[in-house]
Amino acid sequence: MDIEGFVRARIDDYSYEDLSVLLAERIREYKEISDENSIKMAEAVIDEVSTTLKLKESDDEFLKEITEITKSGVGMGEMGVGSRGAGDFFVHRRIADIVASTNTASLVNPTEQDDGGVVRSKAKNDEVYITTAVDGIHSRLSEYPFLGGFHVTRATLRDVCVMGADPVAILSDVHLADDGDVGKIFDFTAGVAAVSELVNVPIVAGSTLRVGGDMVLGDRFVSAVGSVGVSDYPPTARKGATKGDVILLTEGSGGGTITTTAIYNGFFDVVWDTMNVNFVQASQSLFEADLVKDIHAMTDVTNGGLRGDAHEISNTTGVGLEFYEKDIRNMVAPNVLNMLETLNIDPLGVSTDSLMLVVPEDIAEDVIKTVSSAGVDIAEIGQVTDSGEPILIKEDFSTEKLVPLFREAAYTKIKKLVGDTTPEDFEIMQEKVQKACEDAIAKKDKVINYINKN
Structure with missing residues (x-):
């Protein structure tokens, strides 16, 4: 419980005495302390918050400006931040905008x-x-x-x-x-x-x-x-993907997301499927074989599952990606796939922690042999095209454009209640978030100018 946040949300609506009593009751729910001490603790929090609120009355307008939160009016949950979908990707791009505004140099x-x-x-x-x-x-x-x-x-x-x-x-x-x-x-x-x-x-x-x-x-x-x-x-950044490349995928048994799915849905045995270091072993085998320099792109199937990764690679590079659904399903560990299907969770919309490699066709076989020699299953699942879109070829040979959901596939009961559909006002939310990002950059620039002048 955030007792400072509790006070900030109520300080204008309660008297000092009433808020002290209310907060003291909450404190005693967590701490075994006397009524007297809980009241003293509550009063200390209220006093501290009250002091900080006096900053709004300060004559230092610039200090007030930089200490006030750059609000968007959109909550983390509303926007789907951390849920590895369209909303999350949008916010991450805005974070990248703030980073880019520094004009500092890096390769990636x-x-x-x-x-x-x-x-x-x-x-x-x-x-x-x-x-x-x-x-x-x-x-x-x-x-x-x-x-x-x-x-x-x-x-x-x-x-x-x-x-x-x-x-x-x-x-x-x-x-x-x-x-x-x-x-x-x-x-x-x-x-x-x-x-x-x-x-x-x-x-x-x-x-x-x-x-x-x-x-x-x-x-x-x-x-x-x-x-x-x-x-x-x-x-081997995503931007290296080139038309004609072959897409390879190692078997994925999941990590934190699959472990959470297993624990909170009662598939406890699946936890053991996740307890491995196959990904690092596969990567190290490629280092030792000196193949990394020839690989055009590498990524892990995590953020929003293959749907999210395919969309981000295509969006970043402009290339098209063509995947075969059957081959992808074969690269999900059997126990994990069984759990996902039993719970009606899209295997392409959740993090499976596979290693996805985009490689020139002439080294694909060498990569497969090297990774296999490390004890990690790997197979070809598609190729890079010039279509500009990520496409999934289903088992019945119909096609589907791979588009990330607003949130990654719901894998717990609470996530299913929250849902993964895009809010009707998503465009308005994006505009508000964009404005907050621009305001944050402006604040950063003002502070830098102030420090440089002084």
Whole structure:
């Protein structure tokens, strides 16, 4: 519970005394403290919030401007942020706009909607490509921190691997709310460490904080894991896809999303299908065989499933993609596919954590043999065309344009209730979000000008 947010939402509608009593009651729901101490704690929060509100009366107009939130009037849930669909992609492009406004140089940055970013550096006069990536723990795995740590580490390592980089370091950032048991931190770190040990990539740094400090009660756990990779060759970003290329896909058994689906729908045995490091092993086999330099593009089937990835690749590069539904289904681990079909979840609309490779036709067989030799199943699932659209060829030979849903395929009961249909006012929401992005860029520019002048 965010007690600061609780107060901010009610401070204008309640007297000081009534709000103190109301908040004290909420505090006692989480903490075993006396009525007297809960009132004192409530009053302290109200006093602090009241003090911050005086900033609105300040004579410093510029300070007021930069401390006021650039509001869009659209909520995260309304827009589908984090739900890996059309709304989420739109917001990520706006984030990329803010990044692009800095005019700083990198080889791959958020404007290209790739999983990792790449910069070029020099070491002993040789060019080195450095890839970084960061992923947050799946929100529904807060109660299962070991699994959360395991899967978020796999995710960030995948994001480095698909840029053609060899992972060399892992970083961890942990946030646990005030009432959370410290053991959650250890469980999470052990999950991260398990992957670290399995793939022989060291954990080198991290941070540990409370969610919201004193202002958030409960035991909600959030975290992120980052990774760094290096390569002697330019990145295998999505923009490398070329007409005539062959599209290959490794077997996907899922990660955080599939684990969440399994736990919250009672398919507990499927959790074990997800506990592997096949993706990294497949990537490392390509590094060792020196094939990465010849691969045109690599990506992991995560954000919004294959529908989302196909749309983003086509949208970024302008090429067409042609997929065969039967071949894709064959590359979903049998237990996982059975669960998805039983729950009526679209396998193409959910993260399966497969490695998708776009390669020239003349090296496709070498790639297949190399990845297979690492014990990872891989098969051809389509090709790159010049149609400019991602197309799915179904088992009955009919075709369908692959378009991401507003949210990724609903894989829990609550997600099914929320739905994945596009809101009627989505265009209006986009305009509001676009305006907020532009306002944020303007604020950034003003602050930079102020600092440079002073």
